[in-house]
Amino acid sequence: MDWLTEHKLPIGKWLGQGVDLLNQQAAGFFDSLSMVLETILNGTTAALVWLPAWLLIAGIAGLAWWLHRSWGLVAFAVLSLLLIINLGYWQETLETLVLVLYATLFCMLIGVPLGIAAAHHPLLYTILRPILDLMQTIPTFVYLIPTLILFGLGVVPGLISTIIFALAAPVRLTWLGISSVPNTLIEAGKSFGCSKHQLLWRIELPYAMPTIMAGLTQCIMLSLSMVVIAALVGADGLGKPVVRALNTVNIEKGFEAGLAIVILAILLDRLFKQPAKQPAGAP
Amino acid sequence: MAAVEFKHVDVIFGKDQKQAAALLDQGKTRSEILAETGSVLGVADASLSVEEGTICVLMGLSGSGKSSLLRCVNGLNPVTRGELLIAHKGTTVDMANISSRQLRELRRDRIAMVFQQFGLLPWCTVRENVGFGLAVKGVPKDEVQRIANEKLALVNLSDWADKPVNELSGGMQQRVGLARAFATDADILLMDEPFSALDPLIRDRLQDELLELQKTLKRTIIFVSHDLNEALKLGNQIVIMESGRIIQAGTARDIIFKPANEYVRRFVANINPLHVLYAGVLMRPLTQFNRTQDQISLDEGWILQFDATNTPISLRLQNQEYPLQTLDYDTWMQDVVEVAEQTDQPLCVTQAGKIVGVITHKDILHSLLRQTALSTEQPM
Numbered sequence A: 001m002d003w004l005t006e007h008k009l010p011i012g013k014w015l016g017q018g019v020d021l022l023n024q025q026a027a028g029f030f031d032s033l034s035m036v037l038e039t040i041l042n043g044t045t046a047a048l049v050w051l052p053a054w055l056l057i058a059g060i061a062g063l064a065w066w067l068h069r070s071w072g073l074v075a076f077a078v079l080s081l082l083l084i085i086n087l088g089y090w091q092e093t094l095e096t097l098v099l100v101l102y103a104t105l106f107c108m109l110i111g112v113p114l115g116i117a118a119a120h121h122p123l124l125y126t127i128l129r130p131i132l133d134l135m136q137t138i139p140t141f142v143y144l145i146p147t148l149i150l151f152g153l154g155v156v157p158g159l160i161s162t163i164i165f166a167l168a169a170p171v172r173l174t175w176l177g178i179s180s181v182p183n184t185l186i187e188a189g190k191s192f193g194c195s196k197h198q199l200l201w202r203i204e205l206p207y208a209m210p211t212i213m214a215g216l217t218q219c220i221m222l223s224l225s226m227v228v229i230a231a232l233v234g235a236d237g238l239g240k241p242v243v244r245a246l247n248t249v250n251i252e253k254g255f256e257a258g259l260a261i262v263i264l265a266i267l268l269d270r271l272f273k274q275p276a277k278q279p280a281g282a283p
Numbered sequence B: 001m002a003a004v005e006f007k008h009v010d011v012i013f014g015k016d017q018k019q020a021a022a023l024l025d026q027g028k029t030r031s032e033i034l035a036e037t038g039s040v041l042g043v044a045d046a047s048l049s050v051e052e053g054t055i056c057v058l059m060g061l062s063g064s065g066k067s068s069l070l071r072c073v074n075g076l077n078p079v080t081r082g083e084l085l086i087a088h089k090g091t092t093v094d095m096a097n098i099s100s101r102q103l104r105e106l107r108r109d110r111i112a113m114v115f116q117q118f119g120l121l122p123w124c125t126v127r128e129n130v131g132f133g134l135a136v137k138g139v140p141k142d143e144v145q146r147i148a149n150e151k152l153a154l155v156n157l158s159d160w161a162d163k164p165v166n167e168l169s170g171g172m173q174q175r176v177g178l179a180r181a182f183a184t185d186a187d188i189l190l191m192d193e194p195f196s197a198l199d200p201l202i203r204d205r206l207q208d209e210l211l212e213l214q215k216t217l218k219r220t221i222i223f224v225s226h227d228l229n230e231a232l233k234l235g236n237q238i239v240i241m242e243s244g245r246i247i248q249a250g251t252a253r254d255i256i257f258k259p260a261n262e263y264v265r266r267f268v269a270n271i272n273p274l275h276v277l278y279a280g281v282l283m284r285p286l287t288q289f290n291r292t293q294d295q296i297s298l299d300e301g302w303i304l305q306f307d308a309t310n311t312p313i314s315l316r317l318q319n320q321e322y323p324l325q326t327l328d329y330d331t332w333m334q335d336v337v338e339v340a341e342q343t344d345q346p347l348c349v350t351q352a353g354k355i356v357g358v359i360t361h362k363d364i365l366h367s368l369l370r371q372t373a374l375s376t377e378q379p380m
């Protein structure tokens, strides 16, 4: 046993050196990536903050109506947003919203094609699976440090950590949706002369769409759950008051900021959740 | 002309096809090949030619290789060895040896398929499903719509065009499947047990509808069935398969009256003659009767009366005159029996407008006996 402890494998050291190497060799790349992302996110936030609040609320209410045709949801959206303004967290809510939506956008942009590829190439899925497991189970703080080193303080490391944490959901659900397309449908497509491309767009994606949308909702929720952690590396938003409340043991403040997060979560969930309909025609 | 021709087609599923084929040549059976190589013999040495505009039914027990043979025709299954020739654009294409571009072209323009489980797209409307093949071909939208409407009218589903498909009953869904296959104007239709998932009454009706459509559309249809009644009813040519091999190919009469072996005989024993035999088989030709002057004497005192031009004009029973009751040569036995039951007199069979034979009640009973005699003739 002594021998084992004496000859410690330098795993942590290797990883640290790897990150250092990346930081030295590709500093320019990471810096410019960081800058671009920061500009996009901050720009969007600034634009939303600049808009009058009532206009945004009306817009979200309109979206709720357009997506779900439900007056109940519209009323809920308006009232909950008014409550957030009343709590005094309007700007923080917008910052969080932007972070969550961009994280989700990038997750879907990466995750959906990856999920499709994995469904078409079983070998890729075999390789991907442990990586996805790792991304979901490894404690967030562990990769918070390298992202911090590579991207510096601010909203970008928050965004990257959130993406790492939430990416597995859309990949998995896209994979699930695409690989559960019934064989008869694939054969029907082929027998009418579909090319691979047509098979994907006319058969596989429409069939998998409800599952992929479930991946989207999950991705949003996972991103929201990262808000406080993102605040630790300097991302603005509702996480900040929570962290501050924690440091100053301020129960009232912590509770109010937490409430705003919960409201945002419920609102986004209701907005993006598909009406409780099974994938049409699923057995 | 043969629209599709199979020449010594083997289909083998599995990795070790070369070795499996070698074993097949040594005369090994399917289970021996499976045991030695792990490859499944789907079809062995199938030779068959399907004439243009006819219905060819592949028949056999589950696992006999019907689907495997059928699916070679549009490349859903590979042809391991042999040739599968399809006439295309003035030349013949060999499916065993086809480029993917050519395969796609054939599937888009020449060959359509109807599936047992329908294979409809549940997120699309009925009309969109019918237009699927056309949309894949890149036909403009309004043209797709027009043709889809036309084909929906063909299968009597015009009122359902804008409904999602899963609101339709099974029988209706399969009609959508048929309309979709007709829509691309493919002249070869592959149908893999299209009516097996439906209940018997609906199945019977769809068979009738298919026969009716075929009268005008005249497609080349290869149809898989495990029901000899269905095969006899639909098929111009019936192909009986057993563990991957073709046992017998022929017309309904060949199969019923000259079954090639015990396996076929067992199928024949279970058919329902009402749907399989027809007036032309049941009748006794006029030439078989003894004629005295202008009369023929039938069973049970019935007399057939001729006029001066040698045409039958009436029936007589005990000096009472009855008008003639005529039936077409192609009338199913079921309808013959129905008419016989209603009219209670001998029936005259016409072919091309001329009376060629007579069916008496005795003939009907006799044919029933002959069929059952045949099926019980040799104990199994």
Ligand SMILES: Nc1ncnc2c1ncn2[C@@H]1O[C@H](COP(=O)(O)OP(=O)(O)OP(=O)(O)O)[C@@H](O)[C@H]1O
Binding pocket: B013, B014, B040, B041, B042, B060, B061, B062, B063, B064, B065, B066, B067, B068, B069, B226
């Ligand atoms: N893709 C495949 N891979 C491996 N074996 C297959 C494949 N398709 C068919 N087989 C095997 O080939 C044999 C013939 O199958 P096939 O589907 O042609 O039979 P069938 O006559 O259509 O039967 P059924 O009435 O059950 O549909 C079966 O033993 C089946 O297990």
Ligand SMILES: [Mg+2]
Binding pocket: B066, B067, B068, B192, B224
């Ligand atoms: Mg089959």
